[in-house]
Amino acid sequence: MLVQVALPVPLYRVFDYRLPADTSALPNAISTRMPQIGTRVEVSFGRQTLIGIVVAHLSEADSSVPLNKLKPINKCLDADPILDDSMLTLANWLARYYHYPLGDVLAVILPSLVRQGKPLDLLITHWRILPHITDDDFHANAKKQKQQFDMLKLHGERGASEDVLLLEGMQRSFLKTLEEKGLIERYIESKQAPSPVKLAKMPLDLNTEQQLAVDAIIAAHEAQRYEGFLLNGITGSGKTEVYLQAMQTVLEAGKQVLILVPEIGLTPQTRARFASRFAAHIVLLHSGMNNTHRLQGWQDCRTGHAQIIIGTRSAVLYPFANLGLIVVDEAHDGSYKQQDTLRYHAADVALYRGLQHHIPVVLGTATPSLEHLKLVDDDKLSEYQLLTRPGNAKPAPMQLIDARLQSTHQQSTDDGERYDTGLTDTLIGAIRQTLEAGDQVLIFLNRRGYAPVLLCKACGWQADCPRCDAHLTVHYASQAQQNAYSSHSYLKCHHCDWQAYIPTVCPDCGSQNLDAKGMGTTRLSENLHAIFANPQTSKVLYPIIQIDRDTTRLKDSWEKIYQRINEGKPAILVGTQMVAKGHHFPNVTLVCLPNADRGFLSADFRSPEHTAQLMIQVAGRAGRGDKAGRVLIQTLQPDNELLLKLVKGGYLSFARELLQERKMMGLPPHSYAALIRCEGKTMAATTQALKDAIALLPSNHNLAVLGPIDAPMSKKNSRYHAQLLLLAKDRRQLHHVLSQWWQPVQTLPSAKYLKLTLDVDPVGW
Template sequence: MILLQIALPTPLYRCFDYLCPPKLPIPSVGSRVSVPFGRQTLVGVVIAHPSDSDVPKDKLKPINAVIDEIPIINDDSLALAFWLSSYYHYPLGETLAVMLPTHIIQGKAPPTTYALSANEPDQIPSKDRPKLTTKQTQALTLIKEQPFIRDDTLRNMGISTATINALLNKSLISKHPPIPKPPKVQGTPLNLNDEQAQALSAITHALDKGIYQGFLLNGITGSGKTEVYLHAIARALADGKQVLVLVPEIGLTPQTLARFRARFDAHIIALHSGLSDSERLSGWQACRTGDAQIVIATRSGIFYPFCQLGLIVVDEAHDSSFKQQDHLRYHACDVALYLGFCKKIPVVLGTATPSLEQYKLIADGKLTECKLTKRAGNADTAQFHLVDKRLGTVGHTDIHGVFHHGELAIETIKAIKATLEQGEQVMVFLNRRGFSPILLCGACGYQADCVRCSSHLTLHKSTLKQATHANASYLYNHLKCHHCGYQIKTPTQCPSCHSPNLIHLGQGTSQLYEQLHALFANPQNSDVVYPIHQIDRDTVQGKTAWDRLYDEINTARPMILIGTQMIAKGHHFENVTLVVVADADIGFLSPNFRSPEHTAQTIMQVSGRAGRAGRAGHVLIQTYNPQNPALTMLIKSGYEAFAKMLLNERCQLALPPYSHAVLIKADARHYDTAKNAIIHAKTHLNHFEHDFAILAPIDAPIVKKNNRFHVQMLILAKHRPTLHGILNIWWEQVLALPTSKGVRLMIDIDPMGW
């Protein structure tokens, strides 16, 4: 019997040897097989045909079945899986499980397309013509009318698998990959300015030469980065290549999809977490067969198998959403650059606010920078103005007659009113959803905390909405933990001292919505009632939510948009001329060392939404500390000068990108158990010769989450190869330590924070 090495979706850092019995065909590398594993039956991927095994042959089990006659995972995808598993120190079997659609992991077959074979019934002499049942005739007619029809489509039309197999056996139909029609450029491409033309020339040179080159398209907001993408994509499509475009959020997908469909007559598909398992499988198969010519996807799209990939574009490449925060903790930008290197294709990272790591890659000569310093159409950049909140803010009275202190200054309210009266739109940014982040008792100081986490409960309520029945009242007035989802109805009196004097501190998007509603959408206070849209995870839900929202905003009616970071990234709203950053101080006060960088990026990104269609744009940044040197440098000198200041600080402190970080996370039901696991892991690391800086044990930013306690260890190293060489041995040994039992241990390579 043939020996097989199989990767299984288990948390074990090893592959497993099985035998292929003579009655079964020998599966190729990259094929799926069904195997017994303990009391379970798992679907695994064959990764090798070894000549011998560490396990005695009489102890090896035979596989149950061969699922794929032809390998379903190509060599490129397998090579990528091996690299991901090695670099991120994650089990190979589970790495493949992350890369593949759920249906493929479960052993289901991908969609198959059928077309008429050369032996069409009409061309066969009547005496030799095979007899067909009514269903077979119906199926043959459907396939003739719709060439390259899929098997699931046929099944939905009542055609069974048995009928399809009968036609295959009679050689009347055959399996065919769909043949997409040649893509065409439609519409009139915009003329490029000199900077755009130079960037495009560099990208197309790499395309024509068929070489890898990483580009950082560093362009200010509104400078026409997307137009450069479109021209480069047109060149790649003309060469018969596929193109992958990565975006950080689902919210950007409809807008990007609409713009690409307006430019290209091609098969364009969108892949994101909002799709069903069947839709993901269809997209996966379309990439694999070459049917999909342009793929617009969120971070997991980097794992899809392309048969002719020619160009990768990562839009908003600075965004932290490209970093996966659980399971396989990869960064899509890093994976994109590695994939481009392997496939010898150019990779374009586009952003107005590059990360410090990307600036370091430019300095090291690993990325080629292409700068765009002018706004498209020579539009002026938005004008910044700091608003001192210490001078007072505007409050409002709700429908119950209760006065609430507001978040917006008098100067800000006047600017919003003037903008609306000019028929233009206003965007207000506050990166805090809910009504208020803190609920406490004014009598005894009781604070509403989560019973499962070491965090406060966020107050969610709306005085503008009323429940249709008593059992639904909590929907409009409740406390919720944003970490574990714990939720309770808002108490009417203090649970500790029974005082009715409950007060809320801080403001979220819901409270800001009510304040602006009272000022601009209440006929008693405003001569004109303006539409106000709240845009955050609580309000934008469902597959069509973004589409409806875009349609409403693009009517160009004067309105107010209130939102979290969902509105800060890459959106193109032509009639927005005023952007208000409601609170610029939060990010600069965070203990996270990356917080100033991320805060500056967000401020610059959201400010870029103003004045994108030739109109003058204005940005009001509210702060209690207008003398903050970091904020004033950002506003006066620009993001690049601010980033260089941060890079200098990071260099002096030997923090990333001037060192390589690894974060070890331990969580357990008891704090001491998690802490001991980290202490012993640190002790075991001292058995190796190294010059790492180690900080352990340290409490996680949220020590208790969902009834589990979290403790961490931070490792900083100067040399990446030395670090990974030790991790290859040390990490598996740590998992085997007695103190690691009953503890969930995770490793995060290049973490975003700690």
């Protein structure tokens, strides 16, 4: 008997290996029996030693390679399979649908420590205070250590697991310091099976719309059948309460529940919401975790220790012992689409896994994607609408401010120079009125940094990235921000991370007349600070809280900002799209969008959909508490038909019109797309490779072929990018062509030394 092994190499095949003649001579050999399907083995591959997964057994007669040329496996690393049949079926489906090598698919599915061959024991580190230690053993100046010591003392003689202590706010560095001082010790214990899930807090009363949705989800669960649900609820309509009450039945039946969220920033608050309702073992999964915690989470899911799993998109690829329900929150969000390696969409994979396990899958959103609306029309998703907010809360009305009719507010510097704040007097007046009423204001600007362009007024020179077709963004740190976020000012490319100091004179003409044009969140925050937090211009000083990647990149920074906002004091929040995704700010009653026109002017055909989703999601942050909210949209195009349709008719009316336009134009979701990207050292080489790829297409392919053309950013990170788009009216037809064509394309002579990638169901091109 031989074994077939999938290896993490970019080849569309598996590899045959034989058992060694004397397995007892192998170091660390598990046993003399055949490695089971789904176990890891260490094998020689060329000059490398790789870890692969056994995917099949076969006889010598079934192998295409003579027995004397087959290599033996070096080690079998697992006594029992680490991937069951359902996970291998999932991996094979991903490989077929996304036309990606099976070995590389498995490398994406498995945590890095598993790929490296590390053991999978379920041992966990605990910490406890040594018996002879008292409070007198601390020095008076070690206040932080004493605080951490007191937190550990609350857990008694047995102490607590490291996971629990870290969730409570303890720091690993302090634990190690206390250990070095001989005050505490660590010990290892096997993980115990979790207790049955119990309610920690009584459910809220549901309205009729919510009850219908909960009943339908529970009915699918109890019937053990797959059903996909689109929970289409306006912002603040109580979608989370529907999740919680549907979960209760699933958890009480001893099943696991997976909740997907689009951003890491949402995981802590989501965990707090679910932990307040259920006494259960909750596991967080996201890219911010280190490799050890990721492995522990993976094991907890696989063995059933994890009862509620909250994670970002990669969590949908984890193995589960007894999965009973999948919830995809903010299902429209573009973050669910992986943009490199295996380019899967987490919502699509969630629906497939629901079908696999015969369980319900809930896609919750206030702004459903056109793809999901099309699935509803095709009877592939059951739609339940939530059109009212709990209690007397009403959706915040949207009002347009015509920026053509009034100039933007001017402010003076200390030198007396006037500058434009980018905000109209109407907007500033509404902000001041809201703050004086004791409420909070959210201002949305989806552009971080200080300004998007640095320009020379004398000769027109612009600061461009030397490696990309993009301007360098100006990052200017004020004195207050230097302490919190950045130590200096600089120019940065947001595409390749190139950085440079801001020049004092123009490199072309030597002029000192350099001007930062445009506005990012930092500049907007600075302008607002001059108006609302300056003793010379404001009687009351209101805090300006900036929320973007620059201010939340440090550990626990987002949690600290969130706590500060939830104190409820009057404040102005300035944020990018980070603030639009499911956050609950009960004291925000005014949302302002000072630059609403950008998204409707993009060349990307999906841009109006994504812009509308973002605007509605941001608008939904207003009036979520007891007070009414409102939304002000500052625009230079108040007559824009799309903008008026959104404001007057709401998102669903807007989306239905876009869906009809897509049908007339033959664009997704009324067609199916595959995008081939090619990158290389010259544009000529990348374009030629795509032309040769077109020549390989079958003569009767019946596809629309668009390209080759330059990518939206033709030069990125000193590499040139071209692309080719294939459109088909039938999904099966597209995949039939790809299955015959894609592998030969990668072996084209003109593609040598180039990088070719295939993106099935791309979200933009």
